[in-house]
Amino acid sequence: MLHNGIAIFFSLVVVIVLFNKRFRLSQQWRATVTPLASIIGSGFLIVAPLLHATMGKWALAGIVVLSLFSLALGATIRFNILHAEQYLVENPNGSIAKLEQVGQWFLGGAYAISVAFYISLFSAFVFDRLGIENLYIVRVATTAVLLSIMAVAWIRGAKGLEAIELYAVTIKLSIIVGVLVALFTYDISTGKAWFEHSATQSLSKFEIISMLAGMLMVTQGFETTRFMGAEYSATQRIKAVKYSQGIAIVLYVIFIGLTCPIFLEFPIVELNETTISHTLGKAVWVLPILLLIAATASQLSAALADTIGGGGLVRELLKSKISTNMGYMLVVILAIILVWTSNVFEIINFASKGFALYYLVQTLITIMLLLKYQNKTGRVWLKIIGSAFIAASLVFVILWSVPAPHG
Known part of the structure; x- marks a missing residue:
């Protein structure tokens, strides 16, 4: 009961802090909420079982590698906000502008894949709590939710979306902090060993790297800042x-x-969408309930955001040949096709490849802009070499990343 009480108490404390007027009315916090909602929306629910199943005691090293890679990609996005956006305005018909348009097509497809993932994960958590395991029923319900999201996007558009995200992220962050504190106290009180658990199956180093590359999507979301220029300054x-x-x-x-001792005490028997909920529930029974609330709040808002973002992007790319509502429909139709043809881990891998294609384009734009510098200092050449390494890594993600085994 102590661990349950701690989880609930700290979740409430964070809710109170984040609903404080200073946070709610802060322009910078509102600008941060949109990318943050996307980054931790789905990844937090799925990344732990994926890493522990494929890497075992090296799971922590895996998330560090993914994090460092995402920071490098974030640096590329920041560079392009500062330099590429103005260049594109001044040179709307140049090669960089054409490359930017190609990247937006990749991003539009990745958004549609993301929507399929968000709602599949949402349905998995809800139906798991209801004790329904029939895959056909789950897919029918998921399709119904996707069609409902399309209707909301069709009728309401982007109006009020930022407010939804603000409340969803507040709930999500509060629950995450409560979960982390509860796990910390559980680990300390039980005294279980760290970094001793094994992966669910023996994999070669190349297979592990390929699966790790397929998890790129769990760190994605920061690129949304490229499309927030109408509301927020570059700074x-x-x-x-x-x-x-x-x-x-x-x-x-x-x-x-913090989950290393948990997965040692309760090894993964079956790797699926709700493994994290079942595993943490064995340690602290209130955590699955909190995670269900987090899944509901985050997945629906993230799916609506990506539907609206993807639909608007498709309309813009087609030069208004279709309506924005038709753009929403195309995004949802692709998401429905994926729901009926792929499992969640395959969808994650597809999304990782889609976002990797977009990041690759952004990296190439960075390299092209750097090469245009007349005064190429050592620092500029270092950025060019670093960007080239990032580009090569993204090519690996696109060509060789694979999904973790489902089941």
């Missing part, structure tokens, strides 16, 4: 990238570390 958006990534990475690293 605010650059800070939003830093703050959202910083908060998410700290939470991810602490979470993976």
Whole structure:
């Protein structure tokens, strides 16, 4: 009961703090909320079982590698906010502008894949609590939710979305902090060993790296700042990238570390969408309930956000040949197709490849802008070499990343 009480108490404390007027009315916090909502929306629910199943006692190292890679990608996005956006305005018909448009097509597809993932994960958590395991029923219900989201996007559009995200992120962050504190007290009180659990199956180093590459999506979300220029300044958006990534990475690293003793005591028997809920529930019974609330709040808001973002992006790319509502419909139709043809881990891998394609384009734009510098100092050449390494890593994600085994 002590661990349950701690989880609930600290969740309430964080809710009170984040609903404080200073936070709610802060322009910088509002700018940070959108990318933060995307980064920790789904990844927090799925990343722990994925890493522990594929890497065992090296799971913490896995999230550190993913985090460092995402920070490098974040630096690319920040550079392009500062330099590429103005260049694109001044050179709307140049090669960089054409490359930017290609990247937006990739991003539109990745958004649709993300919507499928968010709602599949949402349905998995809800139906797991209801004790319904029939895959056909779950997919029918997931399709119904996706169609409902399309209707909301069709009728309401982007109006009020930021407010929804603000409340969803507040609930989600409060629950995450409560979960982390409860796990910390549980680990200390039980005295279980750290970093001694094994992966669920023996994998080669290449297989582990390929699966780790397939998890790129769990760190994605910071790129949304590229499309918030109408509401926030470049300075605010650059800070939003830093703050959202910083908060998410700290939470991810602490979470993976604290779950190491849990997965030693309760080894993974079956790897699926709700493994984290079942495993943590064996340690502290209130955690699955809190995670269900977090899943409900975050997945629905994130799916609505990506539906609206993807639909608007498709309309813009087609030069208004279709309505924005038709853009929403295309995003949802692709999401429905994925729901009926793929499991959640396969969808994660598809999304990782889609976002990797977008990041690759952004990295190439960074390299092209750096090469245009007349005065190429040692620092500029270092950025070019670093960007080239990032680009090569993204090519690996696109070509060789694979989903973790489901089941």
